[in-house]
Amino acid sequence: MQWLWDQPLSWMNAAWFTLGALCVLGIVIFFVTYAIYFERKIIGWMQFRKGPNRVGPFGLLQTVADVAKLLLKEDTIPAKADKALFIMAPALAFIPSFAALAIIPYGMNLQFADVNVGFLYYVALSGVTTIAIVTAGWASNNKYALLGGMRSAAQMISYEVPLVISVVGVAMMTGSLNLREIVLAQEGYFWNWNFLPQIIGFVVFLVSALAELNRTPFDLPEAESELVAGYHTEYSGFRFAFFMLAEYVYLYAIACLTTILFLGGWNPPLPQLAFIPGIVWFILKFLAVVFFVFWVRATFPRLRVDQLMGLAWKALLPLAMLNIFITAAGIHWFGWGG
Numbered sequence: 001m002q003w004l005w006d007q008p009l010s011w012m013n014a015a016w017f018t019l020g021a022l023c024v025l026g027i028v029i030f031f032v033t034y035a036i037y038f039e040r041k042i043i044g045w046m047q048f049r050k051g052p053n054r055v056g057p058f059g060l061l062q063t064v065a066d067v068a069k070l071l072l073k074e075d076t077i078p079a080k081a082d083k084a085l086f087i088m089a090p091a092l093a094f095i096p097s098f099a100a101l102a103i104i105p106y107g108m109n110l111q112f113a114d115v116n117v118g119f120l121y122y123v124a125l126s127g128v129t130t131i132a133i134v135t136a137g138w139a140s141n142n143k144y145a146l147l148g149g150m151r152s153a154a155q156m157i158s159y160e161v162p163l164v165i166s167v168v169g170v171a172m173m174t175g176s177l178n179l180r181e182i183v184l185a186q187e188g189y190f191w192n193w194n195f196l197p198q199i200i201g202f203v204v205f206l207v208s209a210l211a212e213l214n215r216t217p218f219d220l221p222e223a224e225s226e227l228v229a230g231y232h233t234e235y236s237g238f239r240f241a242f243f244m245l246a247e248y249v250y251l252y253a254i255a256c257l258t259t260i261l262f263l264g265g266w267n268p269p270l271p272q273l274a275f276i277p278g279i280v281w282f283i284l285k286f287l288a289v290v291f292f293v294f295w296v297r298a299t300f301p302r303l304r305v306d307q308l309m310g311l312a313w314k315a316l317l318p319l320a321m322l323n324i325f326i327t328a329a330g331i332h333w334f335g336w337g338g
Helices: 004-005 011-046 062-072 083-103 120-137 143-166 169-175 178-183 199-210 237-262 278-299 303-333
Strands: none
Touching: 011 062, 011 083, 011 199, 011 237, 011 278, 011 303, 062 237, 083 120, 083 237, 120 143, 120 178, 143 169, 143 199, 169 178, 169 199, 169 303, 178 237, 199 237, 199 278, 199 303, 237 278
């Protein structure tokens, strides 16, 4: 797909690019549909339950039935809500999440856009979703939704700081924020991957990413025990589905970024295994990260708000800063990176 950007603009190139975008959209929607299914099955397995097993063979159509139910439900808007903002918020949450996928390199030449500051592009777009969640809480004219929106703003802004700083060490070792160049710098044996010299940054990135995704144990903006589902309390039907879709699209993006930044992207763990296509290695690493996220949800209880904010500012931010100094020392004395 990358070669399209090097060609003169024409109707044929535009048609191929549109077809590629539709294929990616289909893949992402398929991932979201069955990520929900496998999340429920994995959590059920870990908690000695069966999970979905009635609708379709092995319960494979359960999520399809859930999506159909959401699409067929009545679309309600509270009488005193700000209707324009209420309608705009779900789209404002989903559109940036899908646009952020444009810079993901699945292989050497398998990406839509080769951006020199690919990671910063993702951070800029993901920040828009914070605005969408706050907008949804405010426009609902509901105190629970407003509190959920404010919690989300505080949480996502707080954890975005260590998330970005945790990647500085990778940028220092690679000399670039271009995602394809970061993968190319990790060629060779698996000990050349960034997760070993950047183990502190790797842990900070994973924890911050879970909080950015509002995933358990950091799902305070959606804490149904005290906020009745939080910022999307007043949403129903397909508008609620857009919020859920955005959450799982960001899960897809974070799993891809973790694979690229720390796990070698499409590179095999050993050069002797290079005969296996790179996209296979990328998918295996991607699925391992997704499984880890589901595992965390099945294992840890929800944090309190003070614990949530304290972890970001008192633990993750100092660790991310420490990682920068350790990386600088490693580059200077041990020749880390290129």
